[in-house]
Amino acid sequence: MANKFFGKAMKRVEDPRFITGTGNYTDDMSLPGMAEAAMVRSPYAHAHIKKIDASRALTYPGVLAVITGQEMKDAGINGIPTGWLHPGIKTPPHYAITIDKARHVGDIVAAVIAESRQIAEDAAQLVEVDYEPLPAVALGSDALKPGAPAVHDDVPDNVCFTWSIGDKAAVDAAFASAYKTVKLNLRNNRLVPNAMEPRASLAQYLKASDEYTLWTTSQNPHIHRLLIAAFIMGIPEHKLRVIAPDVGGGFGSKIYQYPEEIIVLYAAKKLNRPVKWTARRSESFVTDSHGRDHETVAEMAVDQNGKITAVRVDTIANMGAYLTTFAPAVPTYLYGCLLAGTYTTPHIYCHVTAPFTHTTPVDAYRGAGRPEATYLLERLVDVMAHELGMDPVEFRRKNLIPPDAFPYQTPVALQYDSGNYEANLDKALEMVGYQDLRRQQAELRKQGRYIGIGAITFIEACGLAPSALVGSLGAQAGQWESALVRVMPTGKVEVFTGTHSHGQGHETAFAQVVADELQIPVEDVVLVHGDTGRMPYGWGSYGSRSAPTGLSAIVLATRKITDKAKKIAAHLLEASPDDIVHEDGKFMVKGVPDKAKTFFDIALMAHLAHNYPADLEPGLEATHFYDPKNFVYPFGTHIAVVEVDPDTGKVKLLRYLSVDDCGPVINPLIADGQVHGGIAQGLGQALLEEAVYDKEGQILSGNFLEYTLPRADDMVQIEHDHTVTPCPHNPLGIKGIGEAGTIASTAAVANAVMDALRPFGIVHLDMPYTPEKVWRAIHGSRLAQAAD
Amino acid sequence: MYTSEFAYKKANSVAEALSLLQQHPDAKLLAGGHSLIPTMKLRLAAPSALIDISKVAELRGVRKENDTLVIGAMTTYHELETSNLLKAHCPLLPQAVYLIGDPMVRAKGTIGGSLAHADPAADLPASMLALGAKIKAQGPNGTRVIEADDFFTGMFSTALQEGEILTEIHIPILEGAKMAYAKFPHPASRYAVVGVAVVVDGGNVRAAVTGAGEHAMRLGKLEQALSGQPLTTANIAAACQGLLSPGNLNHDLAASREYRAHLVDVMAKRALMQAAGL
Secondary structure (H helix, E strand, C coil), X not given: CCCCCCCCCCCCCCHHHHHCCCCCEHHHCCCCCCEEEEEEECCCCCEEEEEEECHHHHHCCCEEEEEEHHHHHHCCCCCCCCCECCCCCCCCCCCCCCCCEECCCCCEEEXXXXXXXXXXXXXXXXXXXXXXXXXXXXXXXXXXXXXXXXXXXXXXXXXXXXXXXECHHHHHHHHHCCXXXXXXXXXXXXXXXXXXXXXXXXEEEECCCCEEEEEECCCCHHHHHHHHHHHHCCCCHHHEEEECCECCCCCCCCCCCCHHHHHHHHHHHHHCCCEEEECCHHHHHHHXXXXXXXXXXXXXEECCCCCEEEEEEEEEECCCCCCCCCHHHCCCCCCHHHCCCCECCCEEEEEEEEECCCCCCECCCCCCCHHHHHHHHHHHHHHHHHHHCCCHHHHHHHHECCHHHCCEECCCCCEECCCCHHHHHHHHHHHHCHHHHHHHHHHHHHCCCEEEEEEEEEECCECCCXXXXXXXXXECCCCCEEEEEEECCCCCEEEEECCCCCCCCHHHHHHHHHHHXXXXXXXXXXXXXXXXXXXXXXXXXXXXXXXXXXXXXXXXXXXXXXXXXXXXHHHHHCCCHHHEEEECCEEEECCEEEEEEEHHHHHHHHHHCCCCCCCCCCCCEEEEEECCCCCECCEEEEEEEEEECCCCCCEEEEEEEEEEECCCCCCHHHHHHHHHHHHHHXXXXXXXXXXXXXXXXXXXXXXXXXXXCCCHHHCCXXXXXXXXXXCCCCCCCCCCCCCHHHHHHHHHHHHHHHHHCHHHCCCCCCCCCCHHHHHHHHHHHHHHHHHC | CCCCCCEEEECCCHHHHHHHHHHCCCCEEECCCXXXXXXXXXXXXXXXXXXXXXXXXXXXCEEEECCEEEEECCCXXXXXXXXXXXXXXXXXXXXXXXXXXXXXXXXXXXXXXXXXXXXXXXXXXXXXXXXXXXXXXXXXXXXXXXXXXXXEEECCEECCCCCCEEEEEXXXXXXXXXXXXXXXXXXXCCCEEEEEEEEXXXXXXXXXXXXXXXXXXXXXXXXXXXXXXXXXXXXXXXXXXXXXXXXXXXXXXXXXXXHHHHHHHHHHHHHHHHHHCC
């Protein structure tokens, strides 16, 4: 098959509507008779709710209802479940509106529904809540201390679950006989996802048919429908339609079932009117599930030859106040299983303790577990290399899994299907001019300038995933994906996917692949997603699964179309289907180019069925459900070069280079864009971003005046290229690229900053490397040197 | 983000604005709105009315009157940044203004709005003090002129009185003076964690800092140390040490008192080096 569109940097078909403000986001929608909601949220991290007096709010003109948690519970609405269970996990109830206690700042205490959002917001200020503030705990390790305030009464020690993987005895033995060991205490800073579009939900209830429709900012509308129908509200699944229209960024934060969606559905039925809610940005900061927040002790052991013999990790992973949909999977299977990285480490052990705290829930955020694993592993590698007096790149090279070792079984469950790490590393080193960079660094140090180089290798496991495998690990969901390809009588094609695009450009990239498969113009293909009323069941988009899993389903459905088209062509051309070839956009008899039918001819005849094979169904559409055989394993090398201003502590990024391997690239423009955005987010974690809580559980960086997102001037022009190692087990050999930038760049930038600070004798600082933190470290080091 | 309810009045002249202020005692004047509107959306302010003076023609523009530059209070940052008069006679202001916010902020924000709001981290107050500006205010009882040194009285507070409108800023033209502004921006808000403006007019050095304390202030120790001295690297470095004691300085997530005090020294040094062309 000749690829006409695959690999081509086509501009995104989505962009004209996004750039000109004509997208259709949930908050853009308005329905006749629509009411709007405002939430009354706890200002305390932990408090008894002694009394709620809504009488003043209810008399405010235009207020329709004030809803409490007790009212919803009495109406039979259940709590919100989590979607991943570990043995022994504690799952205390998570009601949409809390009933007895507020457990984090922003926990919903009551909902006001009114004729307009303005009225609802005004009236929300009139709901009088009698709080009895209680002691709170924000840091995971603090929550585990004896006597710490319990977040949930039925989990007095705050331990949601513990989890471990690996052979502890073998790891301990390897450490006991190690040539050298290093140990780091690391904090992986908590992040706020900050999607550009705040969350929003609009619910409609049709009394006559007893049907609900929910428009919501979701990465996976079918998961919402399933959770709401089967677990939370008891709505028959076929009576609830969930639509995720244009969605402005998710990064994981729009996977989860949130309270507000339940509240607007409940209110829509109660009032028999559509009800909408859209988050204010200050609500987003305290209610969109956060990311990361680990406290870790990480250790590495090597032998005399500089080979890594063992890695040992003990992590406290803060879950926040409640478990959201994927929270238990993130610091466990998406983290501990990634600790081999690109290396041949024979023994790995990881233990995780996951406490509840009085903070916003923590769940998957771009990369989800894999950035945390990559960060600690690559920090250990750099520190160990320094300990051994080796160049960090050469230490890595010595430990890389060689290309002939695949499939490679790691000691932490995963079996890597393919990889060629050293070639990828070499390409990046050559592009960046590594040896020259090291020479420049040495020169500049003589001039009092502090340049740092962070060169890291990484892998990720994505493309979730074999259903039976994730089911055995605790997932309460399948992870296959669906596709429906529908050819219309005029030869135009609708492709329905269970994945969801909220910035990834699926409408463009997937159409390119389908157009090539069917050999038709790319404009003739339209992608439909995000509507349980139109698509077959699907599990949505996260974990870089849309291309490897969702698009694989589409390709296999498309091939069913081609096979059927050949049969129709054979009938029309009076030939055997085996003699029909599909070339140059035509179905023709092999060797007889004059005897040919176009895709349009076939599509029309499939619908007319006038002159048609007797044993063939009319119509031209196909469905495929694809369950992958394994994860996919993208990898790469990222190199960051930074300069530290020793007078202010400010870190400036000078260069950033990445060589990614996501297999064959469908659309380089989109893939590069994914990498660029991911790198910016990862750099944000390393240098700028942190959700800071005080001891009372108040967030101190809960707005854009304090919480630093990366901006254009924090970035540089990224140097970027690919190597291509196809995945051996899916039809196109493709791997995910959505998270790679974030997974790699935090570690690369962190190592670069630490490399720059080496002359000061600084071994480790926790992220983010804010100017004051860096200045204090330098200042402290200078004072110590002066004292010597 | 939803404000409390308020009335909106558009004034076409200073006289009309003064009259509207009399009629609406809880009103606030609306200039560029970049500080006021977010405060209202967070419901930290709930004025009964906004009196929009941003389009009052007599409050806009830069002009030269003899040896003084007169800047209308509603002149936008963008207009200051691109003013040929300022570039020729007071390059400090275009340089400092360029470091404020982003192009969208500079298109809306005004010099008078910023000075009257007196955010302790705003950029321009330092330049006003270093330049020895005079601030003209008009009230129901007439017009008065306030020295910049007397204008900033505390965090978000100024010498302006109830019912007064800041109308003009008068800046003395110091031909040949060397001037510069060095800023360490807050990584998130891009306000000044510390910003130091210096004006070296012959042997006379004036320097002021914003972001460090409750309001912008002169750096007297630095002025004394350097006035009458040649602006050499060594003199500058020697003078820019321990300019402010940390005890009374602002502190927040971005900068402790101690770090802020250190940044004052570093930014003062950088401003002076830039002004001196070193």
